[in-house]
Amino acid sequence: MTAMQDTSTAGADRIIISxxxxGGDRGPAAVVAGISLSAKKNPDIGFILHGPKAELERLVARKKPLLGRVEIRDAADVVTMEDKPSQVMRHGKNxxxxxxxxxxxxxxxxxxxxxxxxxxxxxxxxxxxxKLPGVNRPAIAILWPSSNPQGFNVMLDVGADIRADERDLLQYAMMGASYxxxxxDLETPRIGLLNVGTEEHKGRAELKLAHELIAKQAPLAGYEFVGFVEGGxxxxxxxDVIVTDGFTGNIALKTGEGTASLIGSLLREAFKFSPLSRLASVLAYTSLQRLAKRIDPRRVNGGVFLGLNGTVVKSHGSADAMGVAAAVKLAFQLSQSGFSHKLAARVASATEQVQNAVEERSQSGDKE
Amino acid sequence: MTAMQDTSTAGADRIIISxxxxGGDRGPAAVVAGISLSAKKNPDIGFILHGPKAELERLVARKKPLLGRVEIRDAADVVTMEDKPSQVMRHGKNxxxxxxxxxxxxxxxxxxxxxxxxxxxxxxxxxxxxKLPGVNRPAIAILWPSSNPQGFNVMLDVGADIRADERDLLQYAMMGASYxxxxxDLETPRIGLLNVGTEEHKGRAELKLAHELIAKQAPLAGYEFVGFVEGGxxxxxxxDVIVTDGFTGNIALKTGEGTASLIGSLLREAFKFSPLSRLASVLAYTSLQRLAKRIDPRRVNGGVFLGLNGTVVKSHGSADAMGVAAAVKLAFQLSQSGFSHKLAARVASATEQVQNAVEERSQSGDKE
Structure with a gap:
């Protein structure tokens, strides 16, 4: 499809991000500004940038940090937010x-x-x-601001697929742990399976089966299983990792975002109430900035598609330069750690074990 | 079971709340303090109070506003938070x-x-x-702080039942509208059906069917149907009313609560950061109080069980006096408006229509 002969300009020992x-709401200027921010901060990243060549060359030429760090691949067409996946699959080659x-x-x-x-x-x-061999449903994992020491939890799936059976949920646990x-940088991530209660007898049938499978796999997969967890x-x-189906995960994600945004606007309203509260808000500015920084979605930008041959970081459609830079930073970290290969190896070695475990279970005729 | 001869002390023209x-985490003292707050504010409420007679008499005697407003019904046993529903059903008569x-x-x-x-x-x-005749699954409805003019949305089911098919979801829509x-006090509530996208082709099969049923019933049931809505x-x-199954609703509820509580603690942390930010927080105090009041869970306390012969208001287990008073206020409002009877009448008249609609649909062999 696209000319791929020349990767020299993207840099020799650099880690290359595609x-x-x-396709973002703010157009290519925001993306180029974002990768320019990343290039400035991190000398070890190179980029292959995809889009209409003339326009991208013009944008890239204006950014000094990108000099000699970007290779442009010409692609005339754009996938819009309104395009249906099926259409793009058929007609999206350019x-x-x-x-x-x-x-x-x-x-x-x-x-x-x-x-x-x-x-x-x-x-x-x-x-x-x-899909990676052995993976039935890929998943989208996101980082969620939390009270954990690392400041974030991983949750998956948040919307790749609205269904997930017990084997899918086990794979999400393994992929989430690897992520x-x-x-x-968590050596032994703690995995929780999302449910409406923490008692083992509660919830849907596939959740009880998944509970069993995920617990069994823990020693081999190098995670700790804490059992069922709740929305809170x-x-x-x-x-550290919340495992759920894509329907529930998507609803939870959007509910959390909506709640945070409601509180933000109520907070602004509260500070506008009187002259004294306006004065207070000026004094409180730095405190509020510190809070905003902590939960700023632009700083944790990037859902990650897991379970494929390679990793895809999906940034918010509305991402500005800082949002794009956050997504690139995550992509760099994953690429540098060899994540795609480690995940593939882990899934491959686990697939057989799981197959055995499931067969063992169905042979034993265990029907509680 | 319990002596019921004498309701005279609970008051003649008053609305009686049972x-x-x-069973609450703070014991009967918090409950008695809560109903005392309610009694003080509202002369039209009377109470029938259930629990160990001697203990309750002692607590009630200390509260002047409760004089002549409470009838005590002796019940020796208590349902604890650890008791299993099945046990309570068998052995809970006292x-x-x-x-x-x-x-x-x-x-x-x-x-x-x-x-x-x-x-x-x-x-x-x-x-x-x-259950009310025609109701398959009762639901728990809660009030959720929102950016609506009334300050709250209704969401149901948040956990009465982890399943709901399209007919259940239609009943939730009708019961939620009535609530x-x-x-x-919304004359024509706007109903939304919770899904992972707003396009009509998205989501699980039962959601597409429910979309059709709820839309069809709108003119008769006196609500406006806005279609699919998302977590945000x-x-x-x-x-004004979000309709979903009890699994998804429970996860969303707890995710929202957890997010609000995380932001609250981050906010407190942010204000503790430096002497200046501590000063700011003192000045900001009234603004923050205004915000806290708006989203204080104690002020919107009360999940409501719908679809039964009578209405049950479930207050938070950790409710303090103010939380109990909020639940009583809601119970009073619902009782005063004749809610239980109106809901029953509406469900009864709708049941037949729905039955017809569903039969019509299956006869027409409509299988998109």
Whole structure:
């Protein structure tokens, strides 16, 4: 599809990130500004940037930190937020999103970053990168501000697939553990399975089965299983990784974001109430900034698609330069740690064990 | 079970609320303090109070506002937070919870308030009050702080039952609309059906069917149907009533609570950071109090069990006097508006129509 001969300008020993310049709400200027911020902070990143060549060359030329750090791959078409995944799969060959994924497919980069349409990105990722052997449903993992020492929890799936059976949930546990290990530097991540109560007899049938499978796999997979957790544990410190199906995860994610945004606007309202409260807000400014920084979605930008041959970081559609830079930082960290390969190895070695465990279970005719 | 001869002391023209004094984390003293607050503010409430007679008499005697406003029903046993619903159903006849529900069963009160074990309260409510004719699954509805003019949205089910098919979801829509009409004074409540996207083709099969049923019923049931809504709309102003199954609703509720509590503690931390920020927090005190008041869970205390012969208000287990008073206020408002009877009438008239609609649909062989 796209010319791939020349990667020299992207840098020799640098870690190369493939970036879709198009499809975000703020256009390619925000993406180029974002990768420029990243390039300035981190001399070890190089970029392959995908989109309309003339426009990108003009934008990149204006940013000094990007000099000699970016290779541009021409792609005339753009996936819009309104495009349906099925259409993009059929007619999307000339889009920047397709091209960005193909740089991962061809092993020029380990990780791809895009601010585009999530549904289309997941659909294209599935056909261009293919699922890892042994993975039934890929998942989208996000970082959630929490009271944990690391400041974040991982939650998955938040919307790749609205269904998940017990084996999918086990794979999410393993993939989430691997992500927490490489993305958050947690040696032995604590896994929680999201449910409506913490008692083992509660919840849906697939959750009880998943509880059993995830517990059994813990010693081999190098995580600690804390059992069922509740919605309140998502921003809490009972566990580091919250495992759930994509329907529930998506609702929880958006409820949390909505609640945070409601509190933010109520807070602004409260400070506008009287002259004294306005004065207080001026004095409180730095405190509030500190809080905003802690929970600023731009600083934790990036859902990560797991379970594919390669890793895709999905940035918010509305990401500004700082948001894009946060997504690139995450992509860099994952790429540097060799995350994609470690995850693949772990899933491969676990698949057989799980198969055995499931067969053992069904042979024993265990029907509690 | 319990002596019911004498209701004279609870007051003649007053609206009588049946209150379970036991089972809350703070014991009967908090409950008695709560109903005393309510009695002081509202001369039109009388109480039937259930629990160990001697203890309650001592507590009530200390509160002047309760003079001549409370009838005590002796119940020796208490349902603890650890008791399993099935045990309570078998052996709970002498508990204050059972006795409190029986005052609704015998029509002495329209509404019962309890801070006890939710699972046990729902199980006992089902066997003592019975489901309304035509209701398959009762639901728990809560009020959620929102950016709506009324300051709250209704969400149901938040945990009565982890399953709900399309007919259950339709009933939740009707019951939620009735609750919003009588509890929030909204003449034509806007109903939203919780999903992972707002496009009509998205989500689980039962959600697509429910979308159709709820839309069809709108003109008859007196609500406006806004279609699918997302997690972010729960604290938003796209709709007044959010309809979902008890699994998803419970996760969303607890995620929202957890997020609010995380932000609260981060805010406190931020203000403790430096002498200047501590000074700012003193000046900001009234602003923050205004905010806290707006989202204080004690002021919106009370999940409401809908779909039974009578209404049950479940207060937080950790409710203090103010929390109990908030639950009593809600119980009073619902009782005064004749909510239980209006809801029953509406469900009865709708049941037949729905039955017809569902049959029509299956006869037309409509299978998109």
């Amino acid at each position: 970036v879709d310049a198009m 889009t920047s999103m397709w091209s960005a994924l193909d740089s991962v497919r061809s092993k020029e980069a380990d990780v791809c970053v895009s601010c585009g349409n999530t549904g289309a990105l997941m659909a294209l990722s599935m056909i261009r990168l293919r 927490a290990r490489n993305g958050l 544990d998502i921003p809490g410190n009972t566990c | 209150v379970d004094a036991m 508990t204050s919870m059972w006795s409190a529900l029986d005052s609704v069963r015998s029509k002495e009160a329209d509404v019962c308030v309890s801070c006890g074990n939710t699972g046990a309260l729902m199980a006992l409510s089902m066997i003592r009050l019975r 919003a009409r009588n509890g929030l 709309d729960i604290p938003g102003n796209t709709c």
